[in-house]
Each structure stands twice: as C-alpha cells, then as structure tokens.
Amino acid sequence: MTVEKKEVSLFLIEDDDVDAMSITRSFEKMKLSNPIIRAHDGVEGLQMLRSGAVPSPFIILLDLQMPRMNGLEFLEQVRADENLAQSTIFILTTSKSDEDIAASYQKNIAGYFIKDQVGEEFLDIVKMLKGYWKIALLPEQ
Amino acid sequence: MIDFAKPSKDINIERQKLIDASQLHGIHWLVLALSAVLTLGAWYLANEQHNKNIAERFQRESLQVIELVKERMLVYENALWGAVAHIDANGNAPNNRQWQRYSNSLQLEKKYPSINGIGIIFNIQREQQDSFIRAQQVDRPNFTIHPQHNEAELWPITYIEPVLSNQQAVGLDVAFENNRYSAIKQARDTGLAQLTGPITLVQDAKKTPGFLFYAPFYNNLLIEDTVAARRQAITGVSYAPFIMYKLISGTLAVDRRHVTIEITDNGQHLYHDKDNQDADMIDPKPLFKDKFKVNLYGRVWEFNISSNLEFRADSASNKPYFILIAGVIINLLLFALFSFLSKANQQALAYADRVTRELKINSQRLKKSNQDLEQFAYVASHDLKSPLNAIRKLVGWLNEDCEDILPDSSKEHLALLNNRSERMNNLLDDLLDYSRIGRKDHQANEFDLAEIAQAIFNLLDHPANFTLSVEKQTICLPQIPFEIILRNVLSNAIKHHDKASGHIKIRYQMDPGMHHISIEDDGPGIPSELFDKALEMFQTLQPRDKVEGSGMGLALSKKTVEHYGGSLTINSDGINGTTIVILWPIANNAKQNA
Numbered sequence: 001m002t003v004e005k006k007e008v009s010l011f012l013i014e015d016d017d018v019d020a021m022s023i024t025r026s027f028e029k030m031k032l033s034n035p036i037i038r039a040h041d042g043v044e045g046l047q048m049l050r051s052g053a054v055p056s057p058f059i060i061l062l063d064l065q066m067p068r069m070n071g072l073e074f075l076e077q078v079r080a081d082e083n084l085a086q087s088t089i090f091i092l093t094t095s096k097s098d099e100d101i102a103a104s105y106q107k108n109i110a111g112y113f114i115k116d117q118v119g120e121e122f123l124d125i126v127k128m129l130k131g132y133w134k135i136a137l138l139p140e141q
Numbered sequence: 142m143i144d145f146a147k148p149s150k151d152i153n154i155e156r157q158k159l160i161d162a163s164q165l166h167g168i169h170w171l172v173l174a175l176s177a178v179l180t181l182g183a184w185y186l187a188n189e190q191h192n193k194n195i196a197e198r199f200q201r202e203s204l205q206v207i208e209l210v211k212e213r214m215l216v217y218e219n220a221l222w223g224a225v226a227h228i229d230a231n232g233n234a235p236n237n238r239q240w241q242r243y244s245n246s247l248q249l250e251k252k253y254p255s256i257n258g259i260g261i262i263f264n265i266q267r268e269q270q271d272s273f274i275r276a277q278q279v280d281r282p283n284f285t286i287h288p289q290h291n292e293a294e295l296w297p298i299t300y301i302e303p304v305l306s307n308q309q310a311v312g313l314d315v316a317f318e319n320n321r322y323s324a325i326k327q328a329r330d331t332g333l334a335q336l337t338g339p340i341t342l343v344q345d346a347k348k349t350p351g352f353l354f355y356a357p358f359y360n361n362l363l364i365e366d367t368v369a370a371r372r373q374a375i376t377g378v379s380y381a382p383f384i385m386y387k388l389i390s391g392t393l394a395v396d397r398r399h400v401t402i403e404i405t406d407n408g409q410h411l412y413h414d415k416d417n418q419d420a421d422m423i424d425p426k427p428l429f430k431d432k433f434k435v436n437l438y439g440r441v442w443e444f445n446i447s448s449n450l451e452f453r454a455d456s457a458s459n460k461p462y463f464i465l466i467a468g469v470i471i472n473l474l475l476f477a478l479f480s481f482l483s484k485a486n487q488q489a490l491a492y493a494d495r496v497t498r499e500l501k502i503n504s505q506r507l508k509k510s511n512q513d514l515e516q517f518a519y520v521a522s523h524d525l526k527s528p529l530n531a532i533r534k535l536v537g538w539l540n541e542d543c544e545d546i547l548p549d550s551s552k553e554h555l556a557l558l559n560n561r562s563e564r565m566n567n568l569l570d571d572l573l574d575y576s577r578i579g580r581k582d583h584q585a586n587e588f589d590l591a592e593i594a595q596a597i598f599n600l601l602d603h604p605a606n607f608t609l610s611v612e613k614q615t616i617c618l619p620q621i622p623f624e625i626i627l628r629n630v631l632s633n634a635i636k637h638h639d640k641a642s643g644h645i646k647i648r649y650q651m652d653p654g655m656h657h658i659s660i661e662d663d664g665p666g667i668p669s670e671l672f673d674k675a676l677e678m679f680q681t682l683q684p685r686d687k688v689e690g691s692g693m694g695l696a697l698s699k700k701t702v703e704h705y706g707g708s709l710t711i712n713s714d715g716i717n718g719t720t721i722v723i724l725w726p727i728a729n730n731a732k733q734n735a
Binding site: 021022115116121 | 538
C-alpha cells in the first residue's frame with residue numbers, strides 16, 4: 001500500500017446544470033477533492049475525451065437524455081473507439097425504461113442509476129463513487 | 142384497449158350472412174323453379190282433366206244420339222207390330238176404311254212424330270193381280286199397281302195413311318226395286334221387322350234419302366218356325382216410310398245435341414247435318430270424331446259423329462288458363478319478394494358497411510387522440526419532473542447555504558415552496574401512472590387476497606390503531622394493477638379517516654362471471670352527490686393542505702378496473718363509512734377485454 005494512487009477524475013456528461021451542480025455540491029459535502037470535468041452532451045463529451053481534456057484515470061457519469069447526441073449514441077461511439085472502449089461508465093438518468101436499462105448494460109456499463117432513487121443531491125451516488133474509487137482499480141489510458 | 146378498427150370474427154360471420162342473404166341463391170331459384178313446375182303441372186293436369194271430361198262428354202253425347210235413334214226406331218217398330226196384331230186379331234185383312242180408322246186411332250202426328258205414314262203391303266202372286274186390283278177398286282176406282290217389273294210376286298202398297306201426303310205411294314209395287322224388295326223378303330223370311338237400304342221415297346218431292354220399315358204378318362197356317370213355312374204363310378207387311386232428315390230432326394233436334402251427325406248405310410248416304418238446315422252448327426275442325434256401327438233391323442247404319450260448334454263453345458274452359466296465370470303471378474310475386482328481400486339485405490349491408498366505415502374512422506381518430514393524450518400526459522409529467530426536481534434542489538441549497546442569514550419568515554416560505562413542489566411531484570407521479578394504464582396488459586395470476594391486502598396495508602403509513610380484516614381467499618387477477626388499486630383505496634380510507642382509530646374490512650364474493658370485492662371503512666363517508674366528483678381526475682374532497690393527495694387515486698383505480706372490463710363504484714350514506722365496490726371479470730373475460 002505504498003503506492004500512492006493517482007486521483008481519479010469524474011467526467012460528468014450532463015445537460016442539466018442543476019444536476020451537475022448537485023454532484024459538485026455532494027462532492028464538497030463528502031469532502032471529495034477529485035476533479036470534476038463536465039461536458040453538456042455526447043458530442044462535447046466525445047470531443048473532450050479524444051482531445052485529452054480528461055486526465056486519466058477517470059470514470060464517466062453519463063446522462064441518457066441529452067441534446068445533439070444522447071447517452072446511448074455516446075456509448076455506441078465510445079465502445080467503437082479502441083482508445084476509449086475500456087472506459088468505466090455509469091449511467092445517471094431519469095429514464096426508468098426497461099429498454100434503456102437493457103441497451104445500456106449491452107454496452108458494458110458499470111452501473112445504472114435513476115436520479116429519483118439516489119437521494120437528495122445524488123448523495124448515494126457520490127458515496128458509491130467514493131467507495132468505488134477507494135477499492136476499484138481502473139485502467140490507465 | 143379494444144381495437145375498433147378490426148372487426149371481430151363474429152361480426153365478420155354476421156356480415157357474411159348478410160352478404161349471403163343479399164344474393165339470390167340456388168335455393169331461391171329452386172323454389173322459383175319448383176313453383177314454375179307446380180304451375181305447369183297443375184295447368185297440365187287441369188287441362189288433361191278437362192280434355193278427359195269433354196272426351197267423356199262427347200262419348201256420352203254420341204251414345205245418347207245412337208240410343209235416341211234406336212229408341213225411336215223401337216217405337217216405330219212397336220207401331221208396325223201393333224198393326225200386325227190388329228190384322229191378326231181381325232183374322233182377315235182390313236179394308237181401306239178399316240185401315241183408315243185404325244191409323245187414325247194411332248194418332249200418328251202426335252204419338253209417332255217424324256213417321257211419314259203407316260200402311261199395309263200385301264204379298265200377291267202374279268195370277269192374283271187382277272182379282273186383287275178389282276177388289277181394291279171397289280173402294281178406290283183409281284187403284285192400280287205400278288210400276289211393272291219381272292218378278293214372280295208383287296208387293297203393292299195397298300193402304301197408306303195419311304193418304305194425302307202419300308198419294309204417290311198408293312199402288313206402288315215395292316218389288317220393282319232391289320232395296321225395297323230384298324228387305325221385304327228378308328222380313329218375310331225372318332219374321333222380324335226390317336229396314337230397307339237407303340232409297341228415295343216416291344212421295345218425297347225433295348228426293349232426299351229415306352227408307353221403309355217393314356213388319357211381316359202371316360196367315361194362320363204358319364205353324365212352323367222355318368223360312369219355307371214363312372214363305373208359304375206370308376200375307377203381307379205393315380210398313381212405314383221415313384224421310385231421313387225428318388226422322389233425325391224429330392228425334393234429335395239440333396238444339397238438344399252438341400254433335401254433328403252423318404249416317405251412312407253400307408257406304409250409301411243416309412243423312413248428313415250439312416244437308417239439313419242446321420249446317421251452321423257444324424265445326425269444320427271438330428274437337429272429337431267417332432264412328433259407330435249400329436245394327437238396326439237387318440241394316441248396319443254407320444254413325445259418323447263429330448263435335449259441333451256448340452260443343453266447342455260449351456267445352457271451352459278457362460280453368461286451366463286461370464291456373465296457369467295464377468301460377469305465373471305467384472311466381473312473379475315470389476321473384477319480386479326474393480328480389481325485394483335481397484335488395485333490403487343489400488341495403489342493410491351497405492348501411493352497415495357505411496356505419497362501420499364511419500365508426501372505424503371515428504374509432505381510429507379516437508384511438509389516435511387517446512394515444513396522443515396519453516403520450517402528452519406521459520411526456521408532460523415526465524418532462525415536468527426534471528425542472529421540478531431542480532427547483533426542489535435549489536430550494537434545499539438555499540436553505541442550507543443561507544440558514545444563518547435568512548429571516549424565519551423566508552425559511553417558512555422556503556418550506557412552503559418545498560411542500561408545494563413535493564405535492565406537484567406526487568401529482569406528476571400519479572398522472573404518469575394514470576397515463577400508463579393500458580400501455581401494458583398484465584396477465585392474470587393466482588394470489589391470496591388476504592396476503593396481498595395485508596402487505597399493502599402494512600406498507601402504508603397508518604396510525605397504529607388502524608386495523609384491517611380480510612379473509613383468506615385465492616383469486617386470479619392481474620396482480621400488479623390490482624395492487625395499485627388496493628393501495629389507492631386503502632390509502633384513501635386511512636388518509637380521509639376522521640377518527641384516531643379505524644377499521645377497514647375487505648370482503649370477497651364470487652358473482653356470476655365477476656369477482657366482487659368490497660372495501661369498507663368506518664370513516665366519515667362520502668355524500669352521494671359527491672360520488673361522481675370523487676371519481677374524477679384531480680378531485681379531492683378535502684383541502685390538499687389538510688389531507689395531502691393528488692386527487693388521482695380513485696380516478697386511477699377506476700380507469701384501471703375499467704381497462705380490464707370491470708367497474709368501481711362508491712357506496713356511502715355520507716355519515717358512517719364508505720364502501721368501495723370493485724367488480725372484476727373472472728380471468729377469461731378479463732383477457733378478452735384486455
């Protein structure tokens with residue numbers, strides 16, 4: 001346990017500012033110092049990933065309903081891109097639809113969370129992320 | 142959801158029936174053909190019967206004619222035999238005066254119409270001729286025998302009455318001519334009354350066919366019944382001359398018969414109606430014709446009888462034609478009836494199709510608008526939730542961040558803001574649920590009512606002294622929608638209860654084809670005039686600030702039950718509790734209506 005783990009970034013792809021803000025506030029509340037990088041839709045997200053704007057290691061928290069490129073389309077692109085294919089992606093969405101859930105896991109997501117069910121200000125998610133980072137090993141990119 | 146656009150199998154069958162009924166089928170044509178055959182058959186039989194009847198009638202009339210002639214001849218024969226009897230009774234031949242008296246007493250005109258006269262012909266030998274003439278000339282100086290001939294014997298007409306119309310015949314020796322002579326010999330030899338062949342009477346100025354009728358008489362030496370003895374004993378014959386047309390006119394007046402008569406004797410013409418004044422009744426193409434050979438006193442008369450115009454007129458019958466026409470009319474009426482029925486069915490079909498089409502369009506429109514509405518409700522409630530969540534979060538942050546600097550009133554306002562947002566969130570949740578009813582059809586499965594009800598009741602946030610009683614009962618229903626309903630109803634019962642403690646009772650019974658579930662509470666009840674309102678969307682009977690609720694519970698429950706073909710009704714006296722009655726079709730029906 002001598003090796004200092006590199007701090008993991010959270011890449012938040014979310015069009016709703018308040019939702020994004022919730023995550024940020026929760027990070028502050030939980031005293032997490034991990035950097036949060038945000039894109040507003042799939043197109044911007046892909047662009048930032050490919051341009052190296054997101055330092056590795058990172059995990060992606062992805063919304064499904066977004067303008068321009070939605071979450072499922074984004075997943076498609078990421079899994080098809082050999083540089084990005086191994087990314088760890090969680091879904092955070094309002095959609096409870098079975099089809100969305102199935103389609104997402106089809107693209108090897110790490111988890112699917114529904115915004116209504118993760119408590120005030122997504123605190124449960126942030127708690128989960130905190131634990132996840134603590135024990136999970138992520139690929140270096 | 143019932144799909145109106147697609148007609149059910151039953152309706153298709155009904156429609157096919159209507160299509161079938163709107164066409165003329167084999168059975169219709171068969172009926173028409175049978176009717177036609179019956180008509181023709183009846184017509185044919187009637188015609189046959191009629192023809193048979195008139196044929197019989199003709200036969201009857203023909204025989205009647207012959208019988209009348211025979212009868213009349215018998216009458217004349219009797220007159221002749223009467224004369225013979227008279228002579229035999231007297232023992233000797235009468236003189237002219239005696240004969241006159243005798244014939245007068247016969248009243249010829251009255252009793253023997255059509256007879257031309259009655260007389261006596263004596264048989265004398267050539268050597269007796271002179272003495273015979275002299276004897277006769279005592280009374281009648283002009284008496285002679287004529288004409289001359291070469292036969293050995295003479296058969297002079299000696300007496301004939303009435304003499305006036307028979308003057309030419311007096312003294313006529315009938316042996317002068319073969320027809321007259323051979324018949325008289327035949328009469329002599331047989332001892333029977335005999336007729337001559339056709340002759341022309343000398344006294345007939347018109348020279349029409351006629352004949353003589355003889356009856357022989359013998360002297361008292363006739364003891365043996367042989368031809369030779371008769372020839373020995375022959376004395377003479379009583380005789381009567383006849384003119385054929387007079388005989389027939391008197392016997393068979395044309396207005397009493399419906400046949401035309403022609404009589405021949407051995408090919409020789411005796412009588413024909415065409416020679417008579419009644420010729421206008423002759424039918425040039427008679428309906429019936431017949432020949433009869435009649436043995437009459439040594440002659441064979443051949444009667445050629447044919448129906449005349451009167452017969453034709455009498456036998457014309459319209460009955461077969463009436464039958465034919467009636468049959469044809471019935472056939473036409475049948476055809477018209479069939480056509481009318483099929484036309485009516487065609488119209489009904491066209492009408493039904495038109496109504497169906499309109500209904501289809503309407504139902505499609507309705508379906509579309511329902512879908513749109515559901516879609517709208519879904520999208521609206523869904524999309525409204527995100528900004529609402531954002532608002533709630535922002536309020537929370539405001540509270541957190543400004544806790545120290547906000548005045549109490551602002552904090553209270555923020556609390557109210559939070560509360561209203563919460564309420565709106567619930568509303569949107571219920572609206573979403575409501576719009577989802579019918580999106581998914583749940584299959585029926587078996588479960589225990591008591592277990593489910595108890596589980597739901599326990600999950601609901603109820604005061605500790607609220608109780609639920611429910612009997613164990615296995616039922617088969619789509620469980621998920623049923624649970625939603627039960628939850629709503631139970632939640633209502635608890636939420637709206639006016640006392641600190643309460644009791645809810647769930648009862649089950651099986652009605653024909655229906656599950657009957659009643660949920661009874663001992664709350665404040667609902668006045669009957671508010672039943673409808675309680676079942677409407679977004680309607681609450683109490684202020685939302687007092688009893689938190691979206692007002693969607695019952696509406697949602699009702700819509701769900703109705704989607705599965707059941708019903709939900711409220712029972713309450715408005716004072717002592719409310720009973721919600723749910724009728725839910727038993728499995729099969731539920732599936733059919735889904």
